[in-house]
Amino acid sequence: MLLTLFGVSFLVFAAFEIIPGDPAISKLGTDATPEMIAALREQMGLNRPFIVRYFDWLGDCIRGDFGRSYSYNRTVISMIGDKLPITVTMTIISMLLVIAVSIPVALLLAKYMGSTIDRAGYISNQILMAVPSFFLGILITYIFGLTLRFFTPGGYISYRQNFAGFIGYLLAPSVAIAIPKCAMSVKLLRSAILEEWNKDYVRTAYSRGNSTMQVMYRHVLKNALIPLITFWGMAVADMIAGSIVVEQVFNIPGLGRILLTSISNRDYPVVEAIILLIAVVVIVMNLIVDILYRCIDPRISK
Amino acid sequence: MLLEIKNLTIEFHDHDRPERVVEDVSFSLDKGEILGIVGESGSGKSMTALAVAGLLPRKKMEKSGEILFEEKNLLTLPRHDLRGLQGDEISVIFQEPMTALNPTMKIGKQVEEALLLHRHMTDEERKAKVMEWLEKVELDDSERVYEAYPHELSGGMRQRVMIAAAMVSDPQILIADEPTTALDVTVQSQIIKLLLKINKDSGVSILFISHDLSLIKQITHNVIVMQKGRIVEQGDTDEIFLHPKEEYTKKLISSIPSVDLRK
């Protein structure tokens, strides 16, 4: 896990090293004299070898100091500090929604395997998987926001003022992010169950006198969850990407918005920091999923 | 007679034209008897065994004839009553020890399952019965095996666990569908000796399915030779091996590589 973290931070730093243009120039503006630029470069330590600057930058990041923003002359941490919890909360809510919805629905479908409900479930799954989360966000805003007035579109409530309102408002975007992943999870769990059903141990379970439901709950379900958990590990990264886009739909001041504004005005330290933070969040969440994986599948050596 | 099978016929209808897998099979199984069913792949030997165990695949099929056990016809018995017998009176062990056990469930839990379904016992009684049978199938360090997972055991040990799981509820009939095919020769003969010992000690009758004639000769009292779903010949094993009447039986016996050390 640490190795991946290390690799990721190196990739991020290297990516921003190859950017055309010199940070010192963009800071001082085009009419700065060469001497001023050289002095600033020296002061910012840009002349030190790449590796030294990398470890220096990494050291700062661990201490939470992501350097200073180019365009706002504030430390990066102050700009994104209060934004990170928003994106993380949204991703957690969507993750919980995926888990809470997909398992019962899949079980329901598994119970009626091959019936009309199963067929209908399969088709609606296909459609739900095909809807991009930001379009879903627009639909939710249109249906629940404008016509049914369940929530006021654009009425973001900061967690400082009213935590319940904050969570309430985040529900809609989280649903928009979660629905495609739920549909995918249901499809995956259903095909995993089908696959496990043909395995020998199911026949052994029947030979001992288990009913179909007993075979399902005592034997098949636990084994069918394994591929699903692997998928959840990978889905975390997609959900964060989804949250960046969905933030625009519900205009939530999360990491996504800051990332976009700093991309358009090439404020690289901010972009670098956000990308690194997102990668860390993804890796941490993958670790949690991995632990979940280990306690279900004993074959993975502890 | 413990088990009586009369004119059993099984025909699958899931492909375009119906496929007759078992045709007009009749035989009986006595208490304590070891009856072998031998035949090549596609002869219907496993399908006959699965019919007795009530494990026929759910495909569209036509079943006719009778499988009488304690005056009940297992072919037409409602699912609920059939489940009462499965694992209690009739148990099964399968060919692939590697895949026949649930990979994510502890061995102890899998062996005690038949008791859980068919007997009202406390946890301690159940564990004691399971440990008793883990020792009976000659598994050394049965305590460790109880807590272990299938992937931690060898093929031979897993097959012993399968036998323990099948015998824990003292069934009257044990169906062994090619139990040793996937095992090494040395392990194979140990499992065969174990089955013989269990048959002698507990008097369970065994329906032994195999394609290996030398194995059938070693272990069974009577044998049924099947080809393309039909019984070609049946009777006392030694008698059939000495004077096979049917052409197909002769061909089968002659294809066993004979090792004649006298010359």
Add this chain to the structure above:
Amino acid sequence: MAEDIIVKGTDVTVSFMNKVGNRKEKKTVLDGLDFDVRRGEILGLAGESGSGKSTLAKAVLGMVPLERGKIESEVTNPQMIFQDPYSSLNPAKTISWIMQEPLKLGKKKYSSEERLSKVEEMLCEVGLDAGYMQRKPGELSGGQRQRICIGTALMQAPGLLIADEPVSALDVTIQAQVLDLMREIHRKKKLTILFISHDLRTMYNFCDRVMILQKGKIVESGKPYDLYRDPKEPYTRLLLESAGII
């Protein structure tokens, strides 16, 4: 090497590291083996799973690095046939493509007509006919597929054919036919065969010499008749008893 020996192994040792948990453990598969394969003989290699017999075959083919010892072989293009008929033929290709492949790859160049006629000729030799040319492996039975494997392996007229449990996945009657086919080819083409199996019964009538392998060591070897009559090593006796031979 002596005139009639085509493959000679001295102190052949193979081991590999396998990961147990996060520790690396060295597992020795072949432990200081000395063996030789004589020209024109059928050498049986008997052993249970984990005895190292398949690794020895790979070592003879030079597909496995030796930790110690060496294998001298005068055979330029050894060929191999395998146990599982379903994975030994390329499922996406037709039989005629499969059997022409060795001719395309061999040193001698053949025109496409020559290749087709050689394939047809080989199909007859292995007891099949030209009708199989356009069919795919998926449509054939285990026995037919094994015959095609044998035919394909013989295309480059190999000096040595290694058969790794070629018949144990087949029905008894089919086994006998495939073994007869291999014996006939051995006689006609003076083909040296290294026959790997766990079934001592089959080896008795088929092999000229048998080597017993246990956990990477050669326990005993000799003519089947002598070996089976008075086995010197307890492991050999155990194998013979388990197979119901003695």
Add this chain to the structure above:
Amino acid sequence: MAFIKSIKKIFNKYHGFNFNAGLVITGLIFIIALVGCFYTPYEPTAMNVSIRNTAPSLAHIFGCDDSGRDVFSRVMEGIRNTFFISTMTVLIGSGFGIILGAAAGYYGGKFDEILMRINDALFAFPSVLLALVIVSLLGPGFLNVTVALGIAFIPSFARIVRSGFKSQVNMDYVQSARLMGAGDLRIIFVHILPNILPVLMSSVMIGFNNAVLAEAGLSYLGIGVQPPRASLGLMLKDGQALLATAPWNALFPGMVIVLMVLGFALLSEGISEAS
């Protein structure tokens, strides 16, 4: 030649419901995109203030947008751009993905280890985020987005191709091919590739599915296709502001995106079902 023959064989042996449905939808959209190159009912960029935000009517099937442009024509151009970008993305992604995946899966060992480490690290970034980083380096725009998405899709293709090769490389027919003297390249492309074609085809379709989603996402964020060129994502973004008054501006492009993604998903489902 054998390659094309096996693709033909694969196509004519599929007849499942999913495959046909997918083919119909994708075919329809492909035709619209093709027609869109030569003819669109109205000039996609022609503004006509007098018919601003008129509802869908016979003259303007999808209605008109805020500056009076015919939504249907813009959607046609949008489909064409999205289609082009996702095709390029899949080509770049699967091209490099096949080469890297085949090498890692076939050779294994050190190379496989290193490649998989890099792949896992890249998987920490969602492909949209990866594209964002690349676009922020190269700047927004049509070509940059295509390159960015292409690169962002390489890891997922490499992983699928690698597992496909890993499953085939230990098969006996590969070993006997080596014994006969077949070179590695011949084994990879002539022997193994046809056997993993179904897996490859369905992953290409899923690649299209994700590429369309990613392209729409990036253009929605305003860093994909730049105005005045039309793109479905961009139309969604502009349409969102008019949701209360003229919802068709957002709904129609959105639905077309869903149809495109659905078409590819069904195709991939059909292919993997039949193999």
